[in-house]
Amino acid sequence: MSGFRVIQGGRAADGQPGLLIEGAAEVVTMVGGLRRGPSQDDPALIPAASDPPGDDAPVVACWEGRILAVGPRAELLQVLEDGGYPIARFARLDAAGGTITPGLVDPHTHLLFAGSREGELVLRQQGAGYMEILAAGGGILSTVAATRAASVEALEEHGRRWLGEMLNHGTTTIEAKSGYGLDLATELRLLDVAHRLGAAGPVDVLPTWLGAHAVPVEFRSRPDGTEAYVRHCIEEQLPGVAAQGRARFADVFCERGVFSPDQSRRVLEAASRYGLQPRLHADEIVPSGGAELAAEIGALSADHLAAPSPEGIDALARAAGTEQPVVATLLPATTWFLMHEDFAPARTLIERGVPVALATDFNPGTSPTPSLLHVLTVACLELKLTPSEALAAVTINAAHALGIGDEIGSIEAGKAADLVVWRVPTHLQLPYWPAADLVRTVIKKGRVVVERPPS
Numbered sequence: 001m002s003g004f005r006v007i008q009g010g011r012a013a014d015g016q017p018g019l020l021i022e023g024a025a026e027v028v029t030m031v032g033g034l035r036r037g038p039s040q041d042d043p044a045l046i047p048a049a050s051d052p053p054g055d056d057a058p059v060v061a062c063w064e065g066r067i068l069a070v071g072p073r074a075e076l077l078q079v080l081e082d083g084g085y086p087i088a089r090f091a092r093l094d095a096a097g098g099t100i101t102p103g104l105v106d107p108h109t110h111l112l113f114a115g116s117r118e119g120e121l122v123l124r125q126q127g128a129g130y131m132e133i134l135a136a137g138g139g140i141l142s143t144v145a146a147t148r149a150a151s152v153e154a155l156e157e158h159g160r161r162w163l164g165e166m167l168n169h170g171t172t173t174i175e176a177k178s179g180y181g182l183d184l185a186t187e188l189r190l191l192d193v194a195h196r197l198g199a200a201g202p203v204d205v206l207p208t209w210l211g212a213h214a215v216p217v218e219f220r221s222r223p224d225g226t227e228a229y230v231r232h233c234i235e236e237q238l239p240g241v242a243a244q245g246r247a248r249f250a251d252v253f254c255e256r257g258v259f260s261p262d263q264s265r266r267v268l269e270a271a272s273r274y275g276l277q278p279r280l281h282a283d284e285i286v287p288s289g290g291a292e293l294a295a296e297i298g299a300l301s302a303d304h305l306a307a308p309s310p311e312g313i314d315a316l317a318r319a320a321g322t323e324q325p326v327v328a329t330l331l332p333a334t335t336w337f338l339m340h341e342d343f344a345p346a347r348t349l350i351e352r353g354v355p356v357a358l359a360t361d362f363n364p365g366t367s368p369t370p371s372l373l374h375v376l377t378v379a380c381l382e383l384k385l386t387p388s389e390a391l392a393a394v395t396i397n398a399a400h401a402l403g404i405g406d407e408i409g410s411i412e413a414g415k416a417a418d419l420v421v422w423r424v425p426t427h428l429q430l431p432y433w434p435a436a437d438l439v440r441t442v443i444k445k446g447r448v449v450v451e452r453p454p455s
Contacts, residue, residue, distance in 0.1 A: 018090035019062040019417070019446055021100060024048065025425040027058045027070055028101040030396040030410035034327075035389075036320055036355040040397070043388045043427060044410075046070060051425075052097050060100055061090070062417035065445035070411055093448070095421045098440055099430075101391065102411055103172030103418030104372045105398035108303050108329050108359035111162060111176035111197075111205070112155050112190045115146030117365040124339055131257050131285065140180070140214040143364055147180040152189060159197045162362065165370040167203050167450060170420040170439050174203060175359075175402055177251060179210030182229075184240045187211050191246040202444040206402055208249040208279060211237040212259055212267050230263045234270045242274035249300070250276040254283075254290040261289035268297055277403060283308040284334075294326050295319040301357065301401040303329040305344045313345070317352040327401035328354050330393075331361040332378040333369050346383035356385075357401040358393040373438065376431040387428045417446040 027046040032039065048057040049072075059076050061068040063085060069076055077087060120133055133139045147155075159176075166174060176198075178190040191207045198205030211233045219225040219232070241247050250271030254264040268278040277300050282290025284304035291312025294302035302316065305328050319326045330344040349356055358375050361367040369375070372394050379390045399409030408416050421441040422430065430438065442450035 018064075018068070018085060019093060019443070019448075020087075020090045021060040021062075021093045021095055021419065021421065021443075022073060023053055023057050023097060024060075024095035024100045024421070025051070025053050025057070025097045026099045026427065027060060027411060028099065028391065028395075028427050029070060029412060030102055030392060031412045032410075033396070034325070034355050034400045034405060035392040035397050036325065037350065037353040040350055040356060040389045040392050041386055043391060045427075058100075060411060060419065061085075062419075062443070062446040065417055065447070067411055067413055067415050067417050069413055093421070093441065093443075096440070097425055099422045099424055099427050100411070101170075101420050101422065101427060102395040102409055103420055103442065103444065104170045104394045105402065105409055106166065106171050106174040106359050106362070106372055106394070107301065107327075107357055107398045107401040108331060108361050109174050109176055110179065110210075110361070110363035111174065112159050112178070112193055113143050113147050113180045113364050114150035114154060114158070115143055115364065116368075117142060120365055139365055141217060143180050144182050144214070144216060147190070148183070148186050152193060155190070155193045156197065159193060162370050163197060163203045163205070166362075166372075167442060168439060169371040169373055170422070170442060171370075171372055172203060172418040172420075172442065172444050173206070173399070173402070173404075173408055175206045175208055175249070177208040177210040177213075178247075179213030179251070182211065182214065182216035184237050187237060188240060188244050188246075191241065191244060195246040202447070202449040206249070206404075207247045208251050209237070209241045209247040209271070209276065210251040210253070211241070212252040212264070214253065214258060226259070226263070230259070230267060233267050238267075238270055238274055242276070247276055249279050251279040251281060253281040254288055254293060255281065256286050256288045261293045264290070265293055265297060268299070272297075279303065283312060287312065291316055298324050299326055300403050301327040301329040303359070304331055304334070305329075305349070306335055306340070306342060308345070313348060313352060313354075316349065316354045320353045320355065325355055327357050327397060329357040329359050329398075329401050330379070330383065331359055331367065332382050333375050334361045334367040336378050336382065337367050337369075343382045346379070346385055350389065355397050355400065356389070356393050357397040358390060359398065373430060374435070377434045380431045387431050390431060391427055417443060419443040
């Protein structure tokens with residue numbers, strides 16, 4: 001059968017049993033690797049041959065936390081038996097005519113912080129801009145003050161709460177940035193809490209150091225405050241972060257009025273020497289050279305991109321044709337919540353062959369949403385992505401934006417069994433029902449971690 005593959009050499013043994021997910025109307029496999037250009041609209045579907053799904057409905061087989069195979073039920077069960085996987089060792093899960101997708105991947109969040117900033121919504125309604133609020137000591141700086149004062153226990157409780165929200169919306173892996181400490185002690189605390197939350201599970205959490213998120217208050221009174229803080233990041237924060245060993249990535253807010261491309265380059269090059277993979281907040285508000293820099297240094301992703309220059313798009317398009325493409329991680333819920341009219345040029349990026357991912361940008365000021373489903377809806381309405389393009393952007397492309405596309409993001413043999421069963425018969429309905437509770441079951445590494453009764 002076309003596309004069918006089963007892992008060999010996995011005969012029944014002690015430990016975790018297998019899992020068969022049956023009765024789906026549709027399985028969205030996303031096999032085929034990173035999506036770019038026209039392929040971003042190809043979800044690699046395996047549909048049921050009848051409606052309602054019958055014995056020929058596709059089945060997903062998992063064993064010891066990994067995907068074994070996907071295919072029509074009768075043929076798949078025979079292949080499993082022939083391969084030494086007794087069907088009696090598999091638990092059964094009925095998808096009940098729903099859709100199965102890979103677990104959703106959120107490649108840009110600011111998970112850990114203290115306090116909230118609901119007052120800024122009113123300020124923006126009155127005409128205040130993002131940079132104006134920041135310059136007045138609000139925005140990121142107000143969250144920094146609250147986060148520095150927060151205990152480890154409070155940060156852990158906060159993180160568990162919002163990871164639970166994300167999981168209930170189908171998210172099984174996230175990236176989590178620091179950046180609300182802006183001093184070594186608090187940055188290390190945030191990275192350690194993120195690491196421990198991921199280790200506790202079930203959501204995998206990949207920590208990013210974002211020490212260069214803003215210039216803290218104690219440096220702002222200096223005549224060379226921004227440059228002095230850049231040196232502090234390079235000479236003091238990064239050695240401590242590297243010694244701690246929690247962070248996987250480094251990020252910088254490259255934006256006019258925050259950190260210049262030259263300052264961002266120096267920070268990320270120093271981080272790379274410590275083994276931290278580069279990411280970049282790029283061109284969120286005005287063209288700032290962020291997209292060009294991301295392509296130049298081979299960043300895993302360039303995030304935001306609401307206002308890239310034509311030269312920046314050209315640079316990302318050139319990188320897309322290499323073995324090290326930069327994923328454009330777009331954050332449309334942020335633009336929406338900020339009440340801005342200019343969204344990222346997603347259609348242009350896709351037409352130029354740039355791989356596009358989506359993320360929540362979950363944070364207390366500019367995108368307080370834990371739901372990637374909400375992001376899908378905004379992306380379809382405002383970025384003009386198709387539902388298939390948007391789903392690819394929060395599965396396989398989001399996994400590649402984190403450098404783990406060979407481990408998660410698609411339903412194929414050998415990958416982690418991170419899956420969601422949705423209470424809709426087609427993935428085309430995922431962005432179609434805004435704010436609806438569509439998750440039936442979430443499976444993480446072959447284990448059911450969220451299960452709701454049939455509606």
